[in-house]
Amino acid sequence: MSTKGTVQKMIKGLYVHIPFCNSICGYCDFARCRYSSSLADKYLMHLEKELSEIKQDSFYTVYIGGGTPTSLNEKQLERLLEMLSRFKAEKEYTIEINPESFNREKALLIKKYGVNRVSIGIQSFNESLLAHMGRKHNSKDVDNTFRYLDEAGIKNRSIDLIFGFQTQSLANVITDLQKAVRLNVTHISIYDLEIYPNTIFGIKRYEKLDDETCFIMYQSIVEYLNLHGYRQYETSNFAFGRYQSQHNRLYWKYEDYKGVGLSASSKIRNIRTDNTKNFVDYLNDRYVAKTIRLSDEELIFEAIMMNLRMNEGIDIKEFDKRFNCNLLEKHHLAIEKNIAKGLLEVKSGFLKTTNKGIFVLNDILVDFMN
Ligand code: SF4
Structure with a gap:
């Protein structure tokens, strides 16, 4: 996988979904199933077919x-890395890894095929909380993962963490952050737990911590990470120095991307495509479940929704030019109302959320729907 060349890309990002997991976490709402070697072989065969339909051979990010x-x-x-090797990733090539299923051979393989960034599913360094979540790794697996990455020379490492579990105190969350900082990771994603009805937790009617406690935790997280050099650039994402996720930035900047595999979505110009979440359909090459043509109004709303997730917010001039509109005029009611509530601000040509607003973005967006 080459990282050279600077040709203007029609589609900027390529996402590839691998739905297998060694165990299923209590909160998980993704398209996934338990790993089976024979099913994975079949899946890769159909994934290869779907990939063969892609005409573009180079992306900014994979x-x-x-x-x-x-x-x-x-x-x-x-086999997966080999089939993706015909695509160039000019800026960033990321793979998600989990400590319980990572080893030295896999580290060397991803290095060999040009992966230059890993996103590690840690979620917490606290073993009893990991068991509570239904995750299978322990601290030894985490130590080994970092050792294998060191040996392979992969230095751009992001980790995922979660907060909001009933058994979690603010001190527990800060301990997780201290460990993350000590590991010198380049990027931290920390998510507020959500309980979806179709998950194990949803079915068991698990209750997370209340909103007020979560908001206090969130403020402490932002403060702690800023203090340690991790700058928040999106609701749940913090980067050390220049290490923002280039791939996720494409989503938040509302650029075009192609998704391949079970449940993957694509947005190319005004067309959104959702792949099937049904395994049987996917294994019969019926990849696409839904194609939607987005109206100009829908494009504008989605762009606002995605752009406002970033701390930098919306570049008003760029936005007006891109969508041939006047954002401040078009949505003056929503903007004025949320500025008055201290949730939005207009600063140096950008419309953005305040520190308070970023945590209640969904409430703000409701006003933009009217
Ligand atoms: S949250 Fe757990 S079950 Fe869901 S995709 Fe990640 S590892 Fe798999």
Whole structure:
């Protein structure tokens, strides 16, 4: 996978979904299933077919996510990386890895095929909380993961963490952050737990911590990470120095991307395509479940929704030019109302959320729907 060349891309990002996991976490709402070697072989065969339909051979970013891509065995992982090797990733090539299914061979393989960034599913460093979540790794697996990445020379490492579990105190969250900072990771994503009805937690009617406690935790997280050099650039994302996720920035900047695999979505100009979440359909090459043509109004709303997730907010001039509109005029009621509430601000040509607003973005967006 080359990272050279600067041709203007029609589609900027390529996302590849691997739906297998070694175990299913209580809160998980993604398209995933338990790993089975024979099913994974079949899946890769159909994934290859879907990939063969892509005409463009170079993207700014390529991202392999899931599920757990490293639940594939070494042979399957190499097959996946080999089939993706015809695409160039000019800026960033990321794979999601989980400590319980990562080893030295897999680290060397991803390095060999040009992966230059990993996103590690840690969620917490606290083993009893990990068990509570239904995750299978322990601190030894985490230590080994970092050792294998060191040996392979992969230095751009992001980790995922979660907060909002009933058994979690603010001190627990800060301990997780301290460990993350000590590991010198380049990027931290920290998510506020959400309980979806169709998940294990949803079915058990698990209750997360209340909103007020979560908001206090969130403020402490932002403060702690800023203090340690991790600048918040999106609702749940913090980067050390220049290490923002280039792939996720494409989503938030509302650029075009192609998604491949079970449940993956694409947005290309005004067309959104959602792949099927049904395994049987996917294995019969019926990849696409839904195609929607977005109206100009829908494009504008989605762009506002995605752009406002970033701390930098919306570049008003650029936005007006792109969508041939006057944003401040078009949405003056929503903007004025939320500025008055201290949730939005207009500063140096950008419309953005305040520190308070970023945590209640969904409430703000309701006003933009009217
Ligand atoms: S490892 Fe990730 S994708 Fe798999 S079940 Fe857990 S949260 Fe879901």
